[in-house]
Amino acid sequence: MKRLILSALFLSTAALPAAAQNIVITNAKLVIGDGSAPVEGGTVVVQNGRVVAAGRGVAAPAGARTVDAGGRFVTPGIVAGFTRLGIVEVDGVGPTNDAGASASVFNAALDVAGAVNPRATPIAINRSEGVTRAVVAPDNGGSIFAGQGAVIDLGNDMDAVTRPRAFQFMEWGEAGARAAGGSRPAAFAMFRNALFEAQGYGRNPASFADRGKDALLTRADAQALQPVLSGQVPLLIHVERASDILGVLALKREFAGLRPVLVGATEGWTVAREIAAAGVPVIASALADLPASFEQLAATQSNIGRMKAAGVTVAIGMINDDEARQARLVKQYAGNLVALSKIPGAAGLDWDAAFATISSLPAQALGMGSDIGSLAPGRRGDVVIWDGDPLEIGSMPTQVFIDGVEQPLGNRQTRLRDRYLVPTEQGLPKAYQR
Amino acid sequence: MLALAGGLAACANAGAQDARTASAAETPQGPGRGPGAGKGYDHDPYPSTYHPYPGQPTLVTNVTILDGEGGRIDGGSILFRDGKIVEVAQTIAAPAGATVIDGQGKWVTPGIIDVHSHLGDYPSPGVDANSDGNEMTGPVTAEVWAEHSVWPQDPGFGRALANGGVTTLQILPGSANLMGGRSVTLKNVYGRTMQAMKFPGAPYGLKMACGENPKRVYGSKGRLPSTRMGNIALDRATWLRARDYDRKWDKYEADGGEAPTRDLAMDTLRGVLDGEILVHNHCYRADEMAIVMDMANEMGYRVTAFHHAVESYKIADLLRARGVCSAVWADWWGFKMESYDGIGENLAILDRQGACAMIHSDDANGIQRLNQEVAKVMASARRAGIPVTKEHAWTWLGINPARALGIDRVTGSLRAGKMADVVLWNGDPFSVYTRPDKVWIDGALLYDAGNPRLRPVSDFELGQPGEGDVK
Numbered sequence: 068m069k070r071l072i073l074s075a076l077f078l079s080t081a082a083l084p085a086a087a088q089n090i091v092i093t094n095a096k097l098v099i100g101d102g103s104a105p106v107e108g109g110t111v112v113v114q115n116g117r118v119v120a121a122g123r124g125v126a127a128p129a130g131a132r133t134v135d136a137g138g139r140f141v142t143p144g145i146v147a148g149f150t151r152l153g154i155v156e157v158d159g160v161g162p163t164n165d166a167g168a169s170a171s172v173f174n175a176a177l178d179v180a181g182a183v184n185p186r187a188t189p190i191a192i193n194r195s196e197g198v199t200r201a202v203v204a205p206d207n208g209g210s211i212f213a214g215q216g217a218v219i220d221l222g223n224d225m226d227a228v229t230r231p232r233a234f235q236f237m238e239w240g241e242a243g244a245r246a247a248g249g250s251r252p253a254a255f256a257m258f259r260n261a262l263f264e265a266q267g268y269g270r271n272p273a274s275f276a277d278r279g280k281d282a283l284l285t286r287a288d289a290q291a292l293q294p295v296l297s298g299q300v301p302l303l304i305h306v307e308r309a310s311d312i313l314g315v316l317a318l319k320r321e322f323a324g325l326r327p328v329l330v331g332a333t334e335g336w337t338v339a340r341e342i343a344a345a346g347v348p349v350i351a352s353a354l355a356d357l358p359a360s361f362e363q364l365a366a367t368q369s370n371i372g373r374m375k376a377a378g379v380t381v382a383i384g385m386i387n388d389d390e391a392r393q394a395r396l397v398k399q400y401a402g403n404l405v406a407l408s409k410i411p412g413a414a415g416l417d418w419d420a421a422f423a424t425i426s427s428l429p430a431q432a433l434g435m436g437s438d439i440g441s442l443a444p445g446r447r448g449d450v451v452i453w454d455g456d457p458l459e460i461g462s463m464p465t466q467v468f469i470d471g472v473e474q475p476l477g478n479r480q481t482r483l484r485d486r487y488l489v490p491t492e493q494g495l496p497k498a499y500q501r
Numbered sequence: 502m503l504a505l506a507g508g509l510a511a512c513a514n515a516g517a518q519d520a521r522t523a524s525a526a527e528t529p530q531g532p533g534r535g536p537g538a539g540k541g542y543d544h545d546p547y548p549s550t551y552h553p554y555p556g557q558p559t560l561v562t563n564v565t566i567l568d569g570e571g572g573r574i575d576g577g578s579i580l581f582r583d584g585k586i587v588e589v590a591q592t593i594a595a596p597a598g599a600t601v602i603d604g605q606g607k608w609v610t611p612g613i614i615d616v617h618s619h620l621g622d623y624p625s626p627g628v629d630a631n632s633d634g635n636e637m638t639g640p641v642t643a644e645v646w647a648e649h650s651v652w653p654q655d656p657g658f659g660r661a662l663a664n665g666g667v668t669t670l671q672i673l674p675g676s677a678n679l680m681g682g683r684s685v686t687l688k689n690v691y692g693r694t695m696q697a698m699k700f701p702g703a704p705y706g707l708k709m710a711c712g713e714n715p716k717r718v719y720g721s722k723g724r725l726p727s728t729r730m731g732n733i734a735l736d737r738a739t740w741l742r743a744r745d746y747d748r749k750w751d752k753y754e755a756d757g758g759e760a761p762t763r764d765l766a767m768d769t770l771r772g773v774l775d776g777e778i779l780v781h782n783h784c785y786r787a788d789e790m791a792i793v794m795d796m797a798n799e800m801g802y803r804v805t806a807f808h809h810a811v812e813s814y815k816i817a818d819l820l821r822a823r824g825v826c827s828a829v830w831a832d833w834w835g836f837k838m839e840s841y842d843g844i845g846e847n848l849a850i851l852d853r854q855g856a857c858a859m860i861h862s863d864d865a866n867g868i869q870r871l872n873q874e875v876a877k878v879m880a881s882a883r884r885a886g887i888p889v890t891k892e893h894a895w896t897w898l899g900i901n902p903a904r905a906l907g908i909d910r911v912t913g914s915l916r917a918g919k920m921a922d923v924v925l926w927n928g929d930p931f932s933v934y935t936r937p938d939k940v941w942i943d944g945a946l947l948y949d950a951g952n953p954r955l956r957p958v959s960d961f962e963l964g965q966p967g968e969g970d971v972k
Binding site for chain 2: 156157158159160188189309334337354355356357358359360361363364365366367368369389391392393399402403405406407409410411412413458459460461462463480483484487488490491497
C-alpha cells in the first residue's frame, strides 16, 4: 500500500510540468540559432517560460535565478527536423511501435499526437544530449498519406505535444509508388483523387458519402486533408529524385493552397534553383551520399551546402535513419557539414549556418520559427548550456531547460552504465545495485 | 596507460590460450596453409590476385602520428617505399627521390580496419537483384562463402575509402542463420573481380549468429529454431557432425585409404575446429554470449570475436578470461529487443577490464565515420571516469581489428615492414571537423582530397548524375 501511494505521488508530480522559473544565464558563448555567429559574454533571460532577451549587454531582471555559464556555449535546444521520437520504444517490438499501421483503413486521418509517450526511453536519452523539440511524423502504410504529425518537446513531464496535427506527411517517389499499388502514376492518381475527394468534402461535409472500407477516402481522411488543402498546415513530402521533386513543385501550381515541405531530397542540389524559386523548404538527410536506390543516384554530402548556396531554406532531418531513437545524431551531421567545407570541390556550411540547420531552420520549415528554434525574444525558453562545442563529437549539455524548466539529464542508459561500470558482482547480485 | 597495457594483453592472451592459434602466429596463416593442405583438398580455390598499385617513396614530416598499437609521436615522420612502411620516427632524413609532404597540423594513422561490413554483398543500390548477403533458406549454411556474393562495383567501397579512410574490411554473410557462411577480408581497392580485392593470406572467418534473427527467420517458417534453446541445440548438433567429419579427414590425411565424401559446410566447420578459420559471432545479449563460450569449449573451437555485442560490458570479466574480443558500435541501441541495453560506454568498460575490444560498422554509412564513432566512445569514457588516450583509442581501429582478422602481422599499425596502409588526416581524426586528406594502400596513393583524379568512381556510377562528385 505504501508503495502504491508513493508511486501515485510520483505520477502526480511528474504529470504536470514543473513551474517555469525566471532564469538568467550569463557569461555565455551565446548562439542565437538563426545563423548568426556566437557572441562572447552573452546573456539569456527567460521569463514565464519564454525568452525575453538574449545578447550582449542584456540587463538581468531582479529576482531571477542566475546561472553563470562560465564562458561555455549556450544555445537554443536542438530541434530534430524529422523523427519518430516518442511513438516508438523498440522498433522491432510491434506493440511498442506506433509509427505506422499498414492494416488500418485510415491514412491521412491518423494522428500521432495521442500516441506520443513522454516516458518512451528515447525521449530522456535525446534530452540528455540537448534535443528539446522534435518533429514527429507517422510512417505510411497502405496509402501515400501517412497521417498527421506533431511537434513535441522532450521535457520530463506528461505534456509533450507542442503542436498536434502540425503537418500531414506523405510518401512520394519509390515509397509512394509502392504504397499506391506499384507505380508513380498510381501515386499521382491516389494523390489527386484524395485531394479532389477532400475538396468535395470541404464544399459540403454533410453530403460526403463515407463508403467505409470500400472508400477511396474515408470521411476522417477527407477531414484531415482540409488544413492541407487550405495551407493551414504544411504537407511534408518524402521525395528523393530530382524529377520527383520537380513534380512536387508542380503540384503546388495545381493545388494553390498547398504548402509542400520536401523531406529527404537527396537529389535536391541538382534542381536547387527551382526549389528556391518555388519557396519550398527542405528537411534534408545530411550525410546520405550513397546511391542507395535509383531515386538517389546523385547522392552527395554536398547536397545541403549546394541547396543553401542556391537560396533554399534547408534544415537537417533523419528520415529512415534511426529517427525513433537517434535524433541526437543531428549534431554530428551538422558538424560533418562544417568539415566538408574544407574539401576542394565539396560544399559544406560554416559553423553558424550548420547550427541553424538543427535549430531555427527546422522550426521555420514547419512554420514555427516564431515559437521555437532560436533564442530570439518571444521564443520558448528551450536553452542548453554545453560543456564544449555542441557540434563537436562528445560535447554534452550540462544543463537543459525546456519552456524555462530545468530538466533531469539521467536516463536508463546512465543507470545501466553506473550499474556495470565495474562488471563484477559486489556482494549481492547486480539486481540489487542501483 | 594501464588501460592500454590491459587491452593489448587481453588480445595477446587470446592467442596464447589456444595452441593452434599460437602456432599459427609463428607461421604465415591463411587459405591453403591449414592442416591437410596439399593432400586432402584445396583450401584456397579462389585465390587472391590482388597486387599493390604503384606508389612513390613518400615521407610525411612534422605530423602527429598515432601508430595504431598505442604509440604516438608529435611532430614525427613516417617513410614508406615499395608498398611497405620503412620507418616511423621523430625525424627521418628525406631519401633521394622521395615525395615529401609537410604534415603540419595534420595527423597520420594506419588505415582503418572494419571487421564487420556487408559492402559488396548488400551493395548500393539496395535493390533485390543485388541483395546477396543472407542465404535465408536454411538455418545452417556454412557452405556459402560471402566472397561469392561480393559485387566489386559497390559504390560503398569508394565512400569508405574517401570519407572513412578504410583500407581493409571483412565482408560477412548476414545474420539470419546460425552459421551463415564464410567471410572474406578485402583490401579496399576497386578490382574487376572479387579476387583482385582479396587480402592476400588473410584467414577465412565463419559468421555465426545467436539470438533473435535465426529464431525469428526460421521460427516464422515453422521450423527449428524458433527459440534461443533451439538455436543452441541446432548449433551443437551441427558441431557434433563437424567433429565427426574432422576425424574422418584427419585419419584420411594421416593414413590414406578412401577419401571421405566432401561436404562444403563441413569443410568450413572443420577449418574452425582446426584453427584455420576464425569464428565471428553476431550476438547481443551477455547471457547468450556466456552460453556460446561454453558451447565453444564443449565442441573444441574458439570464438575470435562477438560482433555487435551490445551487452559485452556486463560480462567484460568473462570475456577477458576467455580471451574473446568484442566488435561493437559506439551508440546503437533499441532497434530491437536484444539491443535494448546498449550503452555508449560498452567499448570503454571492456577495454578498462582488459578485454579485447574494437569498433565496427555493419553499415555502409557508419563505415565512413568509424573514427568519429571511436570519438564518441572516448567522450562517454571520459564522463564515466575512464581515461582513454587518443593513441590508445586508435588500437580499436587498428591493431585490435587486425588481430581479430588474423592479419596483424602485416597491417593494423605503423610499424616498419608492414603494409603501407596509411591515412593522412587534415586534422585530429577524433574531431567532427576532420576528413581524410590522403589515403595510401600498400603505399599507393588511392585517394587525395586535393586531386579530383584520385577519387574512385565505380562502374555503376559512371555516366549517372553526380558522377565524380565529391562524395
